[in-house]
Amino acid sequence: MISRRHLLAAMASTPIVSMLGTGTAHALPDGDYKALVCVFLFGGNDGFNMLVPSDNAHYDEYATARPAIAIPQASLLPLSLSTGSSLALGLHPSMSEIQSLFNSGKIIPIANSGVLIEPSTKEGLKEGTHAMPPFLFSHNSQQTEWQRGWSGSTTTLGWAGRLMDVLSSDSDEISPTFSLNGYAQLLNGSVQSANLINASSLPKVNAVSNAQRRKSFDQVMSLSPLTAFGREFDRVKGDSISIRDQLAAAIESVPEEEHFPDISLSQQLHTVARLIKSSDQLGHQKQVYFVGFGGFDTHANQLEDHAQLMSALSQSLAAFNQSMEAAGLGDKVTTMTMSDFGRRLASNGTGTDHGWASNHLVMGGALNGGQLYGQWPSLILDGDNDFNKGRMIPTTSVEQIGATIAKWMGVTSKSSMDYIFPNLANFTVQDLGFLKS
Template identity: 30%
Template sequence: MNRRNFMTFTATASSGAMMLPNFLKAAAHKYASMGEQSLVFLQLDGGNDGLNTYVPFEDPLYQEYRPTIKLSADDVINKNKGMGFHQALKGLAAIQQAGDLTVLQNVGYPEPVKSHFRSQEIWQTCSKSNEYLRNGWLGRYLDVQCDDIIPTAGMNVDRIDNLALKGSEPNSITVRDVNRFKTNLQTEMDLSGHPSLDFVRTIAAGTQDGSKEIQKALKKAGQEYGYPKSALGVQLKWIAQLIKGELNSKVYYTSLGGFDTHNNQLGTHARKLTEVNDAVFSFYKNLKSAGLMERITLVIFSEFGRRVKNNGSGTDHGTAAPVFIIGGKNRGRVLGKNPDLANLSDGDLIHDIDFRSVYASLLKNKLDFDPSLIGINNSVYSGIF
């Protein structure tokens, strides 16, 4: 078989709707139940400005350092101890008032890196700033947790693969459009005479099995709940459908770009936060009404925040920022100190909570898993659940 025929075959098998490498070893598996609790991650790509998301509006230094992009008391909601949500986040504010949202303030890591790619890599692998790991923290978790290869144990609903889910075994899938994720192994090529192409058959078999399980879950989920027609709204709608259809995935992941607000930040940031708010609030109401929100923990984060001082109409890459945790019987608290704008490191916030301690808490408290088994030796951050 020549390279052109091979590429034609794999494109037919995947219907152009998934990333093939995850299926290299997924010829045979069983979809055993892995427990009730699942984690959902929403990654805000580009470095979300945490100071204008959960806002220290009463701090005079905030007003002084951000003369062109500051938000006033009239621009924030759910005011509490000098902090408040951006007014675009009315849904998240309502979730907090219902006791289902915890805010973790000043989350980051030592020796912060301001490169998008590298900082995302650190968050996705749990490496140190000067350490490079091949596999993601969730991929390592699935390697240990899965007794057999389960291609849908981790679901990445996105355009590209996510390093966080990369493991030694193919226990995750990247799907662009779950409605298009159907496979057809009929091909004009006869593979029976090519024993050296077992890996092609393996890819095809794994692709078909994953497709069947996803379509089964979608059918079982029943009538779709109303979501905004934004890209994120569609992605979270699909994740909710798979959860309601009992796909048995332990981890769901998706992302939203556009948070690199070097200029024209006020308008751009408000639009992006509105997209996040509307999609997340629909997701929350959908699963809450289905009685599933206690089993699902949604984590919203970005690879870093923005600089404290504005740079014209925008902000440059910074360090620490808030993380939001919704559902999973969290305690609905605000944890960590308010941003200390009088004590900066080269103009940046100093992190108060290490994100790896947050991951340790998720693994220990939600998945009943020892984080040290995958190299996360940070102490479990207490008070979230």
Template identity: 30%
Template sequence: MSQPINRRAFLGQASCAAVGSTSILSTLLNLRMASSAAAQSMPAAPNTDDYRALVCLFFAGGQDSYNMLMPCGTEHAAYVTTRGGLHDDAANPGGLALSQSEILSLGNSGMLLGLHPSMTGLRDLYTQGKLAMVANVGTLNERITKTQYNSSGAKLPRGLYSHSDQQQQWHTSVSTETRGIGWAGLAADLLHSTSNDQRISMNTSLSGNNVWQSGNTLFPYSVSSSGAVALSDYNNSNASNLGDTNRTSTRTAAVNSLLGQQYQNLLESTFSSNMRDSIDTGLFFSASVNSIVLTTLFPGDTGYTGTPAGYTLANDPARSLAAQLKMVVRSVAARAALGLRRQTFFVSYGGWDHHDEVIDAQARMLDVVSRCLTCFYAALEEVGSQNQVTLFTASDFGRTLTSNGNGSDHAWGGNHFVLGGAVNGGLVYGAYPDLTLTGPSIVTSRGVTLPALSVDEYFADMALWLGVPPGSLSSVLPRIGNFYTPSGTRPVGFMKP
């Protein structure tokens, strides 16, 4: 019978006492191929003509999206009243409304709507038919009315105004329970083995581990904006230089000693095998994406000319998000080398919990989003993949329409957008609510909007486009049957076939 082994004995047997196990385990989680059910044999590289990728841009913190998409026609007066009047730093610092002249009109039929003045690049993509707005989306267990909400007879999402609960529900689409399995992870469970080479998970994260991409057999493959995240102080090309006393060579020799051992203990053997796979996979991924050179300039790149006044290339607030989105494009362009026909990408842009200073902070952050996504779409066009990649936004929740004095608080329904050549763009989907506090979609005196579209319907359009069969949609979005029955018509309609 195998005897229990303590940590000290394990490290001693592994000939790696100089290598801390905590950092190795952390990196192993970051680099793992993320497919415990992957086939051992490598199939032929798939036909990349059928390639499709979905990118989730998550606005962590709960974006005040009723100042991202707002009325600019006759309904503007109600918007101004509910939001506490026009914002003025001196005369009305607590007012959250923007003036009609500032708003970038979308020229849509029905209620005339427009975008925040910082979003000129995205407004242009909208008018070109490459971007669609989706109004008043949120977590729902079932369709409910304002009367049902007020009578306490409705089945509401658990932890309705909680950051952690609502983030988890946006990742999973399930608002009745806590789950660690996301809908992109479940989609990957269905699609990965039949669509992709098995060396790299179809789910790639630029923002670390996340629930959205976690499935039953697949997990997100975490990379940085520079490529695969490698073991610190490990140099694969310097592995034979054992006589050097510098830190990298010492650590490299120690890790290679660990990997070179033959282990009888199953835990040790699995640990060693997974680490070797992780290192090899990281080298393979980095080599593939590093072969891609983009000429499209992103914020922070030498020669980029869109940096706002008061900033330089080095401190442009858009640098971080731009670098993540640039890596997404490079990964897309490397899909043939990676052997992928289906991918998802997760990018998180945090800092949207604006209980204070919402006007100034949102103007700065929406400018970052607009500039980065304008470059992102141009780079997709450069590599010829604009029709094969769809980006959508998500967030914890919308925010209250009324001011708390200098910001807004946690609420429910919010507005989002979808970007890509496969999008039926130039339209606003869903039902934008009447923003008067007595309106049929406003369920509290603080101006909380009752969602008109469930996250299930929003996600279903994209899951079907990605390739999830209609008959399997409920295995990816477990509550979709409460809102939609798969048919020839998609629930919202913003995706092309």
């Protein structure tokens, strides 16, 4: 007999599957709703022009490394942030909304983070005693590595999908994972796939978009196919219509909010906000969302283009945070940025080429705010943290960030954490401490 899972695998490229969950539920007995929202900055965000040292000594190091594209020291937005040293940090001048969230403890930075297999030094990588992640500096590969959360493997699963494998059961028909930006490996679990939703319109099947087509569709559905595959295919089609109707009802039950700006990322987050607020209708108590925003491959004209990107990111995250706090959900939702990689410290003229480590943001009401997490690197070209040509070696891994969030989401056992992040055992610090337990 053909299983639903096998049919879904066979149909993975067809539009109808994009609206299906795989029958996973999250009606946890303690009623503790939590959601993770992953914001992927496609192209490779320059995290060292987003978060910039502002004290004289560290700023001089930064400006010496990238004189053509350094943000003027006087224009940096000051942050009330403990770094544990003389280091002071400022924010890109286009991010005033995020500055306010930083200074109220609602956003924290994670310094110099990226894809690693194990803690690595320049010497160890050069001598081959530390394992090098595969296909560094390649857009597609590094987007996959960030979402896979298991560098060095070839699994098609993603770390958030494995997270939901651990936190889920099999009694609901709608998956608790949602992508507002197309296919995302991050959300692939062993028993589920994500609901793919267009932020500007609800998922729909053209065959049932009006009454006459729906009548014809129902007549076709009433026929009994001769094969097991045909019968299962019809069942999946029927499920897709049911899921579409439930998602439409859930989203439409929550009024639109006018404060979300007309920015693609903001509109995705607006739909995320409406789904989160209707999670009880879907029977979910743990959810993961994926949204994406492109344009970060700034090989040229970086100062102007990156300023616009930073402004859009700042406005979008602030609007989403406002929505969650107004609904009393600020401490129930954690939002994190992800990106292919950072940029090289050295410029190529007016832009930057592909790097490795970057700085990332985590937002939410459950944060232990007011401090820097991770290790700020030396920004000296060809120094101890520079792998080559200004490509910074990460000092905090994707796994360490993800494991900290997974613990907050409800993962308690070592075996479960090992399933989600098989490389985590390579790192001494497995909980970075930026979320309240």
